[in-house]
Amino acid sequence: MKEILSTKNATIKEFKKLHKKKYREELQQYIIEGFHLIEEAVKAGAEIDWILFNQRGKTEWSDWLGQQPSELLIYVSDEVLVSLSELPTPQGMTAIVKMPDDEKKIDFSGGWLLLDNVQDPGNVGTMIRTADAAGLAGVILGEGSSDIYSTKVLRAMQGSNYHLPVIRKPLAEAIDRFKEAKVPVYGTELNPEAVSYRELSNSKDYALIMGNEGQGVATEFLEKADQNIYIPIKGAAESLNVAIAAGILMYHLENNN
Template sequence: MKEITSLQNATIKETKKLLKPKYREQTGDYLIEGEHLIQEALKEALNFEKIFVTEKFIANHETFELLKASTDVFLVSEQVMKSLSSLPTPQGIAGVLQQQEKPLQFPLEGPLLILDRVQDPGNVGTMIRTADAAGYAGVVLGEGCADIYSGKVQRSLQGSHFHLPVVQKKLETFLPFLKENGIQLLGTALDEEAKIYTEFTPEKNFALIMGNEGQGVAQQFLQLTDRNLYIPIHGQAESLNVAVAAGILMYGLKGKILQKY
């Protein structure tokens, strides 16, 4: 195990660049931190390019198979670890992985969640994690969504991107492709023909589209949907957070499928 105590170390300076989207895009690498995310990656048999760990972390943890997951394991000072972290209080372990996109499998073995310009990192991560929990076949990110390899999205994801396909597509071409392949498109909007989600039973394979926090699903995409759904508001709130709404709809619609099939 190599030891690094200097913030000016070349490896540290290079790794810190992964905190920036442009460098992640250039290298195809990204940084994850925290024991849970590291362990989730190991469950998928992913190989780390580098692992950074502090003495304090080693002293408080008895399981070290994670340190065998990379040929480059570095023992770093608390100060160095803090420089690699986007957290106020780092957990003491971080690793570098190569970005890997699991492809969607056709024919689908379940519903899809599609995000249109959802910009808040917490919302994007929470929605992917909920899709994972609800047993969805994958998540499709349209243009303008938050970068799933950012620290904020990763913390919200909690490793769910290791479990199901999370792919980026141009919705202008991908949504017509789904329709051509018999996938029911469900939008989220309040219009004259929209139905309350509890009164609607979807087809076995459908795609649920959730839209931008302020503007909703783009009109051009709503014109392609087979049905638009809404969640009734019984109190005084003007609207629901998009991630909360997505959770309600994903579980509600999946429950209808389980009852029907």
């Protein structure tokens, strides 16, 4: 087991770079914070490069740490953990994880959530977590959507990225593939040609497109969809938050199979 007590350590400086997407992609690593996410990553077989912990981490999770390969462990000072954290109060443990290099495949069975330029990290993470909870087969992130390896998205997903495929792929290509496989594609929008989600016929396999927080789903994708749907609003609100709307639609589609 290694020990690093200075924030000026060269290794720590390298780890801090992983808060920027540019360096995550260059180094093919990302940071996760807190015991729960690290435990989920280990359970899922993610490739862990390093586990860093301070005295709090050692005290609270000593048994678990004792089960991990000693060559992966780094004991750090509180100051080092604070310097690596984007949380107001670090949770005693941080890990450096290798990005998976295997290209996950779309099998076109079950429900798939497609995100078109969804930029808010909380929304992206919440929708992936909800897709996991609702029992969807996977999530596809189109261009412009928030990076799933940012710490805000990772916190919002709460480990759901280890439970189902999360694939980054151009949506035009993905939608064409679903249509070729005879899987119905549903866009979401508010216009007279859309139908209430309650009117959809049951389908075990489907692709549901959710769009940008301000602009919605791009016109080119709405035109490709087999049917565009909406959620009726009874109150005075103009629209729903995209993550809330996605949750309503995913649970409806899964429970009506």
